[in-house]
Amino acid sequence: MQISLNINGEDHKVDVDLRRSLLDVLRHDLALTGTKKGCDHGQCGACTILLDGRRINSCLSLAVMHDGATITTIEGIGTAEDLHPLQRAFVAQDGYQCGYCTPGQIMSALAMLTEAEEGWPSYISESLEAEPDLTDDEIAERMSGNLCRCSAYPRIRQSIAEARAQMRAAK
Amino acid sequence: MKLFDYHKATGLSDAQTKTAAGATLIAGGTNLLDLMKLEIQTPEVLVDINPLGEDEIAEQDGGLRVGALVRNAALAAHPLVRQRYPVLSRALLSGASGQIRNKATTAGNLLQRTRCAYFYDTASACNKRAPGSGCDALEGRNRMNAILGVSEHCIAAHPSDMAVAMVALDAEVAVEGPEGARRIALEDLYRLPQDRPDQETTLHPGEVITAVILPPPPKGRQTYLKVRDRASYAFALASVAGIVSVDNGRITAAALAFGGIGAKPWRNRAAEAALLGQAVGPQAAEAAADVLLADAVCHGDNAFKSALTRRLIHRALRELTGETA
Numbered sequence A: 001m002q003i004s005l006n007i008n009g010e011d012h013k014v015d016v017d018l019r020r021s022l023l024d025v026l027r028h029d030l031a032l033t034g035t036k037k038g039c040d041h042g043q044c045g046a047c048t049i050l051l052d053g054r055r056i057n058s059c060l061s062l063a064v065m066h067d068g069a070t071i072t073t074i075e076g077i078g079t080a081e082d083l084h085p086l087q088r089a090f091v092a093q094d095g096y097q098c099g100y101c102t103p104g105q106i107m108s109a110l111a112m113l114t115e116a117e118e119g120w121p122s123y124i125s126e127s128l129e130a131e132p133d134l135t136d137d138e139i140a141e142r143m144s145g146n147l148c149r150c151s152a153y154p155r156i157r158q159s160i161a162e163a164r165a166q167m168r169a170a171k
Numbered sequence B: 001m002k003l004f005d006y007h008k009a010t011g012l013s014d015a016q017t018k019t020a021a022g023a024t025l026i027a028g029g030t031n032l033l034d035l036m037k038l039e040i041q042t043p044e045v046l047v048d049i050n051p052l053g054e055d056e057i058a059e060q061d062g063g064l065r066v067g068a069l070v071r072n073a074a075l076a077a078h079p080l081v082r083q084r085y086p087v088l089s090r091a092l093l094s095g096a097s098g099q100i101r102n103k104a105t106t107a108g109n110l111l112q113r114t115r116c117a118y119f120y121d122t123a124s125a126c127n128k129r130a131p132g133s134g135c136d137a138l139e140g141r142n143r144m145n146a147i148l149g150v151s152e153h154c155i156a157a158h159p160s161d162m163a164v165a166m167v168a169l170d171a172e173v174a175v176e177g178p179e180g181a182r183r184i185a186l187e188d189l190y191r192l193p194q195d196r197p198d199q200e201t202t203l204h205p206g207e208v209i210t211a212v213i214l215p216p217p218p219k220g221r222q223t224y225l226k227v228r229d230r231a232s233y234a235f236a237l238a239s240v241a242g243i244v245s246v247d248n249g250r251i252t253a254a255a256l257a258f259g260g261i262g263a264k265p266w267r268n269r270a271a272e273a274a275l276l277g278q279a280v281g282p283q284a285a286e287a288a289a290d291v292l293l294a295d296a297v298c299h300g301d302n303a304f305k306s307a308l309t310r311r312l313i314h315r316a317l318r319e320l321t322g323e324t325a
């Protein structure tokens, strides 16, 4: 079946097997290998992409169900010369060790910061209605869908907090 | 994954006709695709119901009508849910991850399959997956399994957090099928395993869930507490959705629903009744726990859930009645 996808601002037409996940379309059909496959079962977050601006696991998404979708991947948020603030912060703060989970962490963090700006609470937020206060614990809870096999968690949280501060200052 | 035919539903009656003929509905796909990859479910025809819309949350009769395709994230973040049904918001936010909640739908969440390890392992006996094959969980590693509502054929726990909160809130499920539209109390959507653990719901062939109906918000305080093996992104070992009113130091109304311990989202009216009129304090929790757990059937590894549930009731009541000790 043929589907169209807008990925990082570019339109693509792809012929896909009905069983193809969005993750496999990105990696195999379009050679966008920044998005990683960890578990292929929704358990690790390495495959996180933005679908119409929201974070999802691309491994648990059938490509044919997303004909016409707008997708952002790690390749679409910055360039080597002009890194996204999250990318810069992960480098500056050592927010990774092997780096395998990093694209998923960054895409997830990007959407998580938007959720927080929109006032979404988390399970551990004291008040469900107050503006979220992104403490270290809140960042950990909101990022729990992204595992890091190297356990770089403290630096990952620090990177996200730093990027958030910079993104807010730049506004 | 086995090959299948794929159809986008052109409307509700199309979805009904196709499921009546044996097709499987797919919504967010976060549970079904996982099971299809493992070939635990092997549908021949998939019907994508996303084109049906049904993704709105609307006020209705003092309560809320939640469309079947409202995403878990959207429901948890909805201002009226946060304000009037905090137990539901918290239950949703305790489940899965930010990524999964963005795809998971209301109906898909209700109908997600068990996480019993033997259901997932196609080399094991499982009456739910392969009717008549037996149940390896009975004498196996069953610390995640249920202690209430189980049978000698199946001890699988229902994994949903959202459904537990909705059961405590007396939610109803709106369904439409070849025989027309009807509403079912959410508690009655689920069948107990008995001797047919593969038959999980009371839906008739061709029936599609269109919405969940929440009655007007109950009086009293609400909470959702979940105990699990890690701090986040894990299924419940035991959870409780509690809604309790107190007047003059006595409990005047109580709804308690439990997750992780039941073959379905578990509610026991007699345990709630045991709280009524009781003075706020640990004796009240003991009374409710005694009634609730009198029916518990444990199988070794999962025996700890009985003590865990008792403690969870204490914690929930302390929080809900404002008692600090």
Ligand SMILES: Cc1cc2nc3c(=O)[nH]c(=O)nc-3n(C[C@H](O)[C@H](O)[C@H](O)COP(=O)(O)OP(=O)(O)OC[C@H]3O[C@@H](n4cnc5c(N)ncnc54)[C@H](O)[C@@H]3O)c2cc1C
Pocket: A041, A042, A043, B024, B025, B026, B027, B028, B029, B030, B031, B032, B033, B034, B049, B068, B072, B094, B095, B096, B097, B100, B103, B104, B105, B106, B107, B108, B109, B110, B111, B112, B113, B159, B160, B161, B162, B207, B208, B209, B210, B233, B234, B235, B236
């Ligand atoms: C790693 C991981 C962790 C998780 N942790 C938790 C957790 O802690 N707590 C929790 O509660 N859940 C958890 N989940 C489960 C998650 O909540 C479910 O996968 C999700 O809610 C299913 O919704 P869906 O729309 O994706 O369903 P789908 O996968 O699309 O469908 C599930 C079932 O519902 C049926 N269905 C869907 N819509 C309808 C309808 N309208 N009418 C009739 N039948 C319908 C489908 O046919 C299918 O059988 C977790 C999942 C994963 C992968």
Ligand code: FES
Pocket: A036, A037, A038, A039, A040, A041, A042, A043, A044, A045, A046, A047, A048, A057, A058, A059, A060
């Ligand atoms: S690869 Fe998708 S969550 Fe692990």
Ligand code: FES
Pocket: A095, A096, A097, A098, A099, A100, A101, A102, A147, A148, A149, A150, A151, A152
């Ligand atoms: S940096 Fe190695 S998995 Fe996270």
